[in-house]
Amino acid sequence: MNEKSCIQCCLFGNDQEENLNKKFATMKCQRVKVDESFVPSVEGKAVEVQPLLAESKPDHTSIDGDAWKHLDIEDFSYGFEYGLKRNYGGLDCNTTQGQDELEFGVLDGLLDEVDEVDDIHAANDISRACEEFLLDVELAEKISDLDCAPLGRLHFGDSSSESQSPGFSGSSNGVHGLSESSIAVVTDSECKIGVENKTVKCELNDSSGDNWDYQAPENVFTTTHDLENLDEVDDAKPESGMSSDDNAKKPVQASNLRQKRFRKPTLRYIEEFSVPKSRHAMERQKNLTADSRVISLTIRSHDEHLGGSVTLTKEESLSEIITQETLDDDEKLSDLKSKCINRRQKFPSPASKDKCLKTESHNELNLVRGFKSVPREGSFTGTSTQASFESCPQRGRPKKRPYVPVPESDNEDAASESEGDNAKRRKSKKSADRRKHQRMWTLSEVMKLIDGIAQYGTGRWTDIKKLLFSSSAYRTPVDLRDKWRNLLRASSVQKQKLKQNKKEVDQKLKHAMRPLPKSVICRILELATVHPYPRFTPGGRYIRRKN
């Protein structure tokens, strides 16, 4: 809770940045103090943090680890990172490319390592990464005897030490916290020369339980500042949000932000698996980073309910290409869909062999927020941009998700492979268990659903599922219902759109949603009248239609 609150300070109090940042820094110390009960030097400062915490708490509402609330987490992350950066200005690690490199390298290594514990390469890399990290901090020697604990955690991805992480959803992805804090530590120790060796260690140690996402500033930017303008502001005033003219590092980031935010919407749901590559990643990242226009970002979503987390790593330089190709594919796939219902879209791009594009629901959230409730769900059915796979059903709905992601079997639709993307397949193997359990709805599926509803009406989702989706085990009755719900919304939105014919809205909407075929819309609307979804009588009683 402490961390969270502290972050909030950074988030909401731009005007008081300095002050807040100071407190932020103090905060870290305080944590250490609390956790390890030494680091006496910060006692005094710790006091002044207290009131701050108190007032900032109300601002932030639920961060409960729900995947649908990514924004909260993002805010949080941002606050953290931003705070640090601003706090230390020129000394910031990101200021120099070298540092940047190291930072990302370490981060990547860490993430990969813990993500794919079985990945030997990753293990090696992380070892090296840690070494470098330590050396770089110039504390290697001093820490040598102390770092056993943190390093051990790193290697084994142990997240047991989350006793001090009450704030975040209790999900146990120590990795995030670790990565994040690693950076933080570097920054910290480099800037505050007086920092005790032990402090570093402690940070690593107990932060490992904190579920702090690391992520590129981009999301942050979007989240924190102009959610509304998401698209427009891109070229206009990319740095407006960073009103606090910071310093050298900002411009670079800002440019990245611009680009990323621009194409963000198109990337959603292009999901893959966590990036197993670690040595490649390192190399790549170095090169790319040297470019200084490239960001490697890792977005992690930890959802305690999902029981799994997904990693996204995307390469800035390639995003453009991939995006475009994706779009093209969308068009092609629309046609192909009729042939291959359950096929998955592959990225023909050679880049995809190394890259893992994956967007999370928060993209959607961003959009929705920006456009004021735009149900783009249904719209996407028309595009069948599906690269998603089933994922760890271990906790969700085991029975209903029979496709236990066994590394080898790439699920039922193995037959429908068109692009013949071996690379992807290879990757899926590695991180099969990291898959996000989401599957795009294809147009044909939507049609089936509509047919089913026309036949059975709403309220009999199980029947519909059994009869029309018997082959697709990944669709549960609930999914069908949800989809229908979304279709209703989507169709109504599109209807309105047609009515109003507002170009402005149209512009935005088209970005947000691929229009469903009109015929489909019509059917949906028709069905909506025939089978009103909330099947309640005027009196409020639920009607279970009997057949």
Place this chain on the structure above:
DNA sequence: TTTAGGG
């Protein structure tokens, strides 16, 4: 277990 409804 299935539906409904909310997040």
Place this chain on the structure above:
DNA sequence: CCCTAAA
């Protein structure tokens, strides 16, 4: 998509 409540 996920979760919970209610039936």
